[in-house]
Amino acid sequence: MRKSSTSLDFNNFEKAYKHKTIAELVNALLVLRVCRVRKIVSNARYLVTLSYKILGETITNWILRKTFYKHFCGGIDEAEVKLTMNRLKKVNIGTVLDYAAEAEVEERHTVPGGGDVSQDKVSARIYRYEDEKNCDVNAEIALRAVTSSAQHESDGFAALKITALTKPELLEHMSLVIKETKALFSSLVSSKETEESKEKTLTLAEFSKSLKQLKFQISQEQINTIFKKINTSKTGAIKYDEWISYLEPTTLSMGVLSNFRNTPSLDEVSIGRVKNMFNRLEMIISCAQRNKVKLLIDAEQSYIQPAIDHLTLSLQRKYNKETPLIYTTIQGYLKNSHENCKTSLNLAKREGWVFACKLVRGAYLVHERARCQQFCYDCPVFSSVEETHKNYNDIALLLLSEYPRCKFMIASHNEDSALLICREMDKRNISKAEGGICFGQLLGMSDHITYNLSQAGYKAYKYVPYGPVKEVLPYLIRRAEENSGLLDSTTKEMSFIRKELYRRFRFW
Numbered sequence: 001m002r003k004s005s006t007s008l009d010f011n012n013f014e015k016a017y018k019h020k021t022i023a024e025l026v027n028a029l030l031v032l033r034v035c036r037v038r039k040i041v042s043n044a045r046y047l048v049t050l051s052y053k054i055l056g057e058t059i060t061n062w063i064l065r066k067t068f069y070k071h072f073c074g075g076i077d078e079a080e081v082k083l084t085m086n087r088l089k090k091v092n093i094g095t096v097l098d099y100a101a102e103a104e105v106e107e108r109h110t111v112p113g114g115g116d117v118s119q120d121k122v123s124a125r126i127y128r129y130e131d132e133k134n135c136d137v138n139a140e141i142a143l144r145a146v147t148s149s150a151q152h153e154s155d156g157f158a159a160l161k162i163t164a165l166t167k168p169e170l171l172e173h174m175s176l177v178i179k180e181t182k183a184l185f186s187s188l189v190s191s192k193e194t195e196e197s198k199e200k201t202l203t204l205a206e207f208s209k210s211l212k213q214l215k216f217q218i219s220q221e222q223i224n225t226i227f228k229k230i231n232t233s234k235t236g237a238i239k240y241d242e243w244i245s246y247l248e249p250t251t252l253s254m255g256v257l258s259n260f261r262n263t264p265s266l267d268e269v270s271i272g273r274v275k276n277m278f279n280r281l282e283m284i285i286s287c288a289q290r291n292k293v294k295l296l297i298d299a300e301q302s303y304i305q306p307a308i309d310h311l312t313l314s315l316q317r318k319y320n321k322e323t324p325l326i327y328t329t330i331q332g333y334l335k336n337s338h339e340n341c342k343t344s345l346n347l348a349k350r351e352g353w354v355f356a357c358k359l360v361r362g363a364y365l366v367h368e369r370a371r372c373q374q375f376c377y378d379c380p381v382f383s384s385v386e387e388t389h390k391n392y393n394d395i396a397l398l399l400l401s402e403y404p405r406c407k408f409m410i411a412s413h414n415e416d417s418a419l420l421i422c423r424e425m426d427k428r429n430i431s432k433a434e435g436g437i438c439f440g441q442l443l444g445m446s447d448h449i450t451y452n453l454s455q456a457g458y459k460a461y462k463y464v465p466y467g468p469v470k471e472v473l474p475y476l477i478r479r480a481e482e483n484s485g486l487l488d489s490t491t492k493e494m495s496f497i498r499k500e501l502y503r504r505f506r507f508w
């Protein structure tokens, strides 16, 4: 039996399902069973379209609502979502509201930067940019999620994808600029001998010498002024995180230092779009701040993630002064995630704000690999699942070692990672109920983890997707695909549900 020193036991199916009706359990079993039939899952889109044609939209949507939708989604409108939230609240499970409506997912998707990459098995949503108006609509939806969350929870979360608020190609462009800025730092410190360039620092003399060696046309007076602006810690040596923070979040300007770039600067239209994105974000954040709802900024594909990280960091510095309002997301499958996490923790420590994050493994594995093959570059994702697991747990322990100065959510369906953190929390006498360290799973997945965590006193949340049935279809199909791939955990869940049904019928 898997037990921690507390009464936590993920195999306790009786506790896990005690709040579910027989009808809900039978439906869960049916849905998970269907997810195991590969032919149905891989042809799901076609089957739904066929059903729309033969049975009509009303009947098809009704069937979906009573089965898959009921299992994986919170409701079509606010009233229904409130019922789901209340049901979870009764068993001390919090809600992360996540509007799941999205454009129809196509079999092939155009990747920013050109080329087509199959979206098959991408287990997260990908927004398609239509226009700025559409981004405004998405921002309105996020605002409503924030206010709904506030009405129902004192300690609620709302999830947000940056690609809902702007053009992904713009984020890719910004990411290239950020990468080049990082590379320039490596070039500036390259004459020094310490191992990691991120650990290195630049004194004024070294900065001046390196800039001249790299043939920057810049006077000593200008160098002195820039050095002062960058070295905010006033230690006399520029650190990596100070360097990257010098990149202005909206325009990505570094003044005269911007001349080093190969990537062209953002044009007027793009700067306008970046400003729009910031305005939308600021609007959502001020609503979240008023309503005391924390915002989880989702992580997306690695080629747009540097831009998302950069702007999330700038928001954390501004809004997480006392309490953690903005949560960034760390993807443990990325090779550089541990190092990036350390850099952010150091920056937060030095500047005195609260670093907060959601730790996930990463949902774009197939997409990332296909793209690397297509454009011939080193894959940023670990090459084995074991490396991802190790890195995920190492980051979790790093975050734990910085607690309570940082807050985080273990967002995973992996029992070992959840147990590791629970045990460490017990060892270090960290309050379970305070919620600074919490756990998150998707609605309809790994209930044996969420419900057992909450009943053992840990703060557990469900990501609750919602929206009209037809618009949520791509989300439902992805969940079916994910469950058909997760053979071990789905088999385990099904066996627990069967045992619980058997236990109930035995007492009849």
Ligand SMILES: Cc1cc2nc3c(=O)[nH]c(=O)nc-3n(C[C@H](O)[C@H](O)[C@H](O)COP(=O)(O)OP(=O)(O)OC[C@H]3O[C@@H](n4cnc5c(N)ncnc54)[C@H](O)[C@@H]3O)c2cc1C
Residues within 6 Å of the ligand: 123, 124, 297, 298, 299, 300, 329, 331, 333, 360, 361, 362, 363, 364, 365, 381, 382, 383, 384, 385, 386, 388, 411, 412, 413, 414, 440, 441, 442, 463, 486
């Ligand atoms: C509450 C919540 C929020 C989430 N938010 C995000 C988000 O913002 N961004 C995001 O990208 N994902 C997000 N996810 C999805 C998450 O990243 C995973 O895809 C999913 O949860 C499965 O990982 P796991 O830890 O639950 O389970 P596990 O089954 O233990 O691990 C599966 C994961 O391991 C990794 N993996 C599998 N095979 C390999 C391999 N061969 N090599 C390297 N790595 C491998 C992949 O990341 C895969 O998803 C979220 C998940 C949850 C529960």
